[in-house]
Amino acid sequence: xxxxxxxxxxxxxxxxxxxxxxxxxxxxxxxxxxxxxxxxxxxxxxxxxxxxxxxxxxxxxxxxxxxxxxxxxxxxxxxxxxxxxxxxxxxxxxxxxxxxxxxxxxxxxxxxxxxxxxxxxxxxxxxxxxxxxxxxxxxxxxxxxxxxxxxxxxxxxxxxxxxxxxxxxxxxxxxxxxxxxxxxxxxxxxxxxxxxxxxxxxxxxxxxxxxxxxxxxxxxxxxxxxxxxxxxxxxxxxxxxxxxxxxxxxxxxxxxxxxxxxxxxxxxxxxxxxxxxxxxxxxxxxxxxxxxxxxxxxxxxxxxxxxxxxxxxxxxxxxxxxxxxxxxxxxxxxxxxxxxxxxxxxxxxxxxxxxxxxxxxxxxxxxxxxxxxxxxxxxxxxxxxxxxxxxxxxxxxxxxxxxxxxxxxxxxxxxxxxxxxxxxxxxxxxxxxxxxxxxxxx
Amino acid sequence: xxxxxxxxxxxxxxxxxxxxxxxxxxxxxxxxxxxxxxxxxxxxxxxxxxxxxxxxxxxxxxxxxxxxxxxxxxxxxxxxxxxxxxxxxxxxxxxxxxxxxxxxxxxxxxxxxxxxxxxxxxxxxxxxxxxxxxxxxxxxxxxxxxxxxxxxxxxxxxxxxxxxxxxxxxxxxxxxxxxxxxxxxxxxxxxxxxxxxxxxxxxxxxxxxxxxxxxxxxxxxxxxxxxxxxxxxxxxxxxxxxxxxxxxxxxxxxxxxxxxxxxxxxxxxxxxxxxxxxxxxxxxxxxxxxxxxxxxxxxxxxxxxxxxxxxxxxxxxxxxx
Numbered sequence: 001x002x003x004x005x006x007x008x009x010x011x012x013x014x015x016x017x018x019x020x021x022x023x024x025x026x027x028x029x030x031x032x033x034x035x036x037x038x039x040x041x042x043x044x045x046x047x048x049x050x051x052x053x054x055x056x057x058x059x060x061x062x063x064x065x066x067x068x069x070x071x072x073x074x075x076x077x078x079x080x081x082x083x084x085x086x087x088x089x090x091x092x093x094x095x096x097x098x099x100x101x102x103x104x105x106x107x108x109x110x111x112x113x114x115x116x117x118x119x120x121x122x123x124x125x126x127x128x129x130x131x132x133x134x135x136x137x138x139x140x141x142x143x144x145x146x147x148x149x150x151x152x153x154x155x156x157x158x159x160x161x162x163x164x165x166x167x168x169x170x171x172x173x174x175x176x177x178x179x180x181x182x183x184x185x186x187x188x189x190x191x192x193x194x195x196x197x198x199x200x201x202x203x204x205x206x207x208x209x210x211x212x213x214x215x216x217x218x219x220x221x222x223x224x225x226x227x228x229x230x231x232x233x234x235x236x237x238x239x240x241x242x243x244x245x246x247x248x249x250x251x252x253x254x255x256x257x258x259x260x261x262x263x264x265x266x267x268x269x270x271x272x273x274x275x276x277x278x279x280x281x282x283x284x285x286x287x288x289x290x291x292x293x294x295x296x297x298x299x300x301x302x303x304x305x306x307x308x309x310x311x312x313x314x315x316x317x318x319x320x321x322x323x324x325x326x327x328x329x330x331x332x333x334x335x336x337x338x339x340x341x342x343x344x345x346x347x348x349x350x351x352x353x354x355x356x357x358x359x360x361x362x363x364x365x366x367x368x369x370x371x372x373x374x375x376x377x378x379x380x381x382x383x384x385x386x387x388x389x390x391x392x393x394x395x396x397x398x399x400x401x402x403x404x405x406x407x408x409x410x411x412x413x414x415x416x417x418x419x420x421x422x423x424x425x426x427x428x429x430x431x432x433x434x435x436x437x438x439x440x441x442x
Numbered sequence: 443x444x445x446x447x448x449x450x451x452x453x454x455x456x457x458x459x460x461x462x463x464x465x466x467x468x469x470x471x472x473x474x475x476x477x478x479x480x481x482x483x484x485x486x487x488x489x490x491x492x493x494x495x496x497x498x499x500x501x502x503x504x505x506x507x508x509x510x511x512x513x514x515x516x517x518x519x520x521x522x523x524x525x526x527x528x529x530x531x532x533x534x535x536x537x538x539x540x541x542x543x544x545x546x547x548x549x550x551x552x553x554x555x556x557x558x559x560x561x562x563x564x565x566x567x568x569x570x571x572x573x574x575x576x577x578x579x580x581x582x583x584x585x586x587x588x589x590x591x592x593x594x595x596x597x598x599x600x601x602x603x604x605x606x607x608x609x610x611x612x613x614x615x616x617x618x619x620x621x622x623x624x625x626x627x628x629x630x631x632x633x634x635x636x637x638x639x640x641x642x643x644x645x646x647x648x649x650x651x652x653x654x655x656x657x658x659x660x661x662x663x664x665x666x667x668x669x670x671x672x673x674x675x676x677x678x679x680x681x682x683x684x685x686x687x688x689x690x691x692x693x694x695x696x697x698x699x700x701x702x703x704x705x706x707x708x709x710x711x712x713x714x715x716x717x718x719x720x721x722x723x724x725x726x727x728x729x730x731x732x733x734x735x736x737x738x739x740x741x742x743x744x745x746x747x748x749x750x751x752x753x754x755x756x757x758x759x760x761x762x763x
Binding site for chain 1: 457534535536554556557558559561562576577578579580614617640641642643645646
């Protein structure tokens, strides 16, 4: 039995219940035991002063790549779970595009077991839509859900066959899980490595037009409406994509959607100089798209913040732009970027940010947590909204360092990450880091 | 030699240069032209310098042109072609760079299929790096020799109307020409099937034609790009025959032009596709002058990157420091 934990005098924000007050929070027996004023510390309790800090339901990232099995040189489930904890996340959803892909109950069980051993954030597996993510036949969705999968997705290898996508949205209804879709029409994006526009023209790189994303978002929204399935649109990057999701939700389509920290803060200008840490899919778009993604995030059209944490080894990123893989790490910079670039700049309030980082992702994926209601699991993020720090990839817990935000000065970071009532990250007593893997130049 | 190099360490593209630097290269090429006309085509400008010509893509014309330029300036040169090199054994560009660095090479001329490769190399080694074509990005010495050829024939670049015709989307020659010509005050247009024009190209300050007749009506100079057979296989155009019919530079079209045209082509030509033989071999063509100027322009670039100055070129080539 773990010691009870009393968080004293923090600003307790629970967006699902409209709570935003300075209160004490008592965690005991793995659940939120009591919230109130001047709570008495039980015998043997660990009492922490949360004055000046924010006490929130645990942050949840529904879109991370932990690379295990098959890509352990980039990340493992253990390092990814610890990176998540250091970023203030109490739970993450691991994408199934590993090698081999997570497309059967045994693989789901492996991810779950490795996550439970990691000692960081909770790791929820997701399963592939199709066997081998080959886009041909449905994987054993029911078996995977029984083994612990919380969603299905062919992220990284999007479902190109509209008929298969229809079947996935229909079949998944039995299990009440969402189908998470990386919306990309490969026939329009093939060969592309960045946003199509004046920057790609200048740099001589093959562009990926907004249309490659938009036509797939349109298709999936129409199929969600047809089937009544739960569609979760991943990492929306285009203005038209935001508009179509807004319109579909108003019509009653069951759709949730992600915004990523990088699509909220960077444009394709970041690629200038061929920075492979600005190469991701979907690509960074134009200022008009960033504006629309921000507006959609602010008004709740994009109701979930997700990082698409995509670690890559430095050997893979230190190549010509065309040859480098897509993706950046995001777990350890997400909260700070959102505080600095969105909350401090008035795009949305801190409670609304927490809603999109905890309440909404828990609801979208049917996960425990997302609230501090008494009796729910004691997954709590204690955040220091005003802590100033500078992004130093050498200090990441992730195995990989591929971020375009190195050197960025941010305000806001995790102070204490609590999973099931147990402190898994404490900024005052941080767990040891892995030595940085970096090439030394002469 | 001056302490601040005239062009900086590398020549990656014309986007990074200002008008004076570009003009300086063209002016420096003038005195170097004469060396190639001598019986003994050698001056000691780069004596003792080692240069690697690192070609990850096949090239005959550009590689030979660089090699002649280097040899006529007395540099020691080594050619590395991708086939048979360690590159084919899976060595990464960064490891290639580190090996070159370890061998203390003075200059590297690189041709690579990926946009940004020359800059990538230049950021990682202390040697001077010259871009001999990187993906679809830039091919600065080609544009410089095109500009020198236009200037030789028309006596100016300012206000000259140049239309680049063909597969602009995949063309590094087009991009370098657009930067160089617009910086020196020429008016630039591009013309081609819309499937082969890059997104937002007009934002680079160029006019866009999708009918070659309109381009010819407007232009004084046509720079005709090579149309690669792969573009037909990839579906950008239905057939080479149709391309020739709709966009080919034919004698009939050239004769209907309202003024005498100057016709350039960076080579190698597909006769009967983007350009007809009677145009390529006709009185408007300056295609072989381009080749001659290529050696002089590359000598100028090598000399300037090695620390030379445009106003010292005439003296330097006589071996008097």
